[in-house]
Ligand SMILES: C[C@](O)(CO)[C@H](O)COP(=O)(O)OP(=O)(O)OC[C@H]1O[C@@H](n2ccc(N)nc2=O)[C@H](O)[C@@H]1O
């Protein structure tokens with residue numbers, strides 16, 4: 122085989138409930154993960170030794186601190202393949218809450234398993250991925266899934282009705298750890314737009330787009346909006362431009378606006394892009 126191209130899709134959380142802090146410092150969640158069409162692309166090819174990574178499209182290290190490198194090193198240590206060259210083309214904004222790094226790591230695991238016939242099941246790859254980050258197991262699985270525990274305890278759900286999305290990323294990143302710390306320290310955790318997981322699950326079973334849109338919500342929004350008031354301003358701008366809902370992506374700071382159709386999404390995006398150049402239109406997968 123020559124080169125293997127593997128897509129690495131971003132994700133949003135349709136609902137995200139924080140259930141509490143665990144003794145290991147992580148937080149138990151109940152969240153509905155949803156893959157989106159926005160993707161990075163990895164191209165992998167075999168070589169005789171080493172891990173050789175090249176990154177395009179973002180200012181990001183290609184060394185051992187890159188999650189792609191870490192995913193390849195993990196499989197190389199355990200399963201002993203000779204070497205790999207990986208070209209990573211970034212499109213998913215960095216440190217946005219869209220799981221870009223986690224998805225790149227998952228695509229590396231999937232790609233190497235195929236390239237070197239390692240014979241690992243998706244479940245085994247997800248378990249390896251959990252060592253790299255809480256979102257990696259979902260990124261291995263993809264689609265629509267309910268995540269419990271720190272996000273790694275997954276059950277597949279029926280595919281969501283297609284939602285057209287406008288993603289807006291302000292010009293700063295957010296540390297996921299800082300947001301969870303902010304959750305622990307929060308004086309009040311009253312979420313004015315609480316996620317309605319039961320309604321979302323029923324909506325997925327019934328394929329009911331309208332109920333799904335009503336049920337969206339993310340508990341981490343209270344923390345991220347307090348730490349970064351601009352996130353709240355982006356939500357309001359999206360709603361004023363015609364989005365039905367505007368919800369934080371993961372721990373943020375990107376926000377997704379839900380548009381009634383593709384054309385409206387494009388017109389909302391063109392308004393928001395004047396202030397936020399990292400605005401893009403995508404949809405659920
Ligand atoms: C916000 C979400 O994206 C929602 O899907 C995830 O919960 C974050 O997942 P992630 O970025 O893969 O997070 P990790 O790389 O595993 O953890 C980064 C840091 O976030 C905190 N963290 C993460 C996940 C979780 N369930 N509880 C936590 O408290 C921990 O302090 C951890 O040190």
Ligand SMILES: Nc1ncnc2c1ncn2[C@@H]1O[C@H](COP(=O)(O)OP(=O)(O)OP(=O)(O)O)[C@@H](O)[C@H]1O
Nearest residue numbers: 187188215216217218219220221222223225256371
């Ligand atoms: N391949 C990669 N792509 C993006 N970031 C990476 C990668 N490898 C390592 N990182 C580091 O991880 C940090 C978080 O990146 P990422 O884009 O995955 O955040 P995120 O979208 O908030 O992730 P999540 O939603 O899983 O919390 C970056 O600031 C970067 O230093």
